[in-house]
Amino acid sequence: MATTTATLTLSSDMLSSPISISASSTLMKAGITEGLELIEMGRGTITENDDSKTAEFGLGTALGVDKAAKLFLVNKATDPTFYIDVDIHDTNIGRLYAGDWMFIPWGINDEASEIVIEAEPVGATCPYEFALFQEPQTLVAHS
């Protein structure tokens, strides 16, 4: 069985009693203890483009309802004012500023589950990297 492990180490000294979080998970298929078997990773660059959505992950071959997938995405820009707006379908999740990363479960249920990213503000160029871990997809039929 393939083993994929995601570990988080988070610390914050905002409070008088500092927050320290260590979390680790072995990434499994939905509802069972078999490891995810498919990985996609890549790098790209997006440029602000008059408020239009300038890039969209073409990864969203729907897995079907209630499958397990995990997405890692990082904004590799170095200018702290440059950010990537991240949407799921037409709902804005939030902004990844330069150096920020996110790691989420991604329910690729259908085509309306797509992750859309956009560089902002005007003049921004944001290199990004991603890694997607998911269950096997059904291969297309021979044409």
Next chain:
Amino acid sequence: MATTAAISITSDITDSVPFSVNASMTMYQAGTTLDLEETTGLAQRTFSGNTTQVVLLDVSALSQITAGGAVAHKVYIRNTGTDKTKGFKVFLADAADDVEEIGTLFGQDWLLMPWLASAAAEDIMVQPSSEEKMTIEYAVFHQ
């Protein structure tokens, strides 16, 4: 008052090509290199006896969160259970209260993601998959 988060992902899905991801970030206020200065602290919530969708993070209740404009809030959520057959679906609402499913956190799974939280309706909801006792821990780091 620094808050830092590091992720490490290792996988042997491709046993002929070693794979790992390592990234870290310091959580800054939007567009700056000033540290985030506020947090909800680490909280925990236990569910039992229902599988309905409930609001976990209510924007209007978190009045200290800077609403609108440029924000770089981060949300951490973890399913503290160890059962990989049970999970919490995580949902995000937009300003018009349209709800999108992000994905499912099975036992031990965690997420760290940005959160726009710019309008009262942009809550984060969770839905346990089982009526049995299930627990989630979470924190918001915000401006």
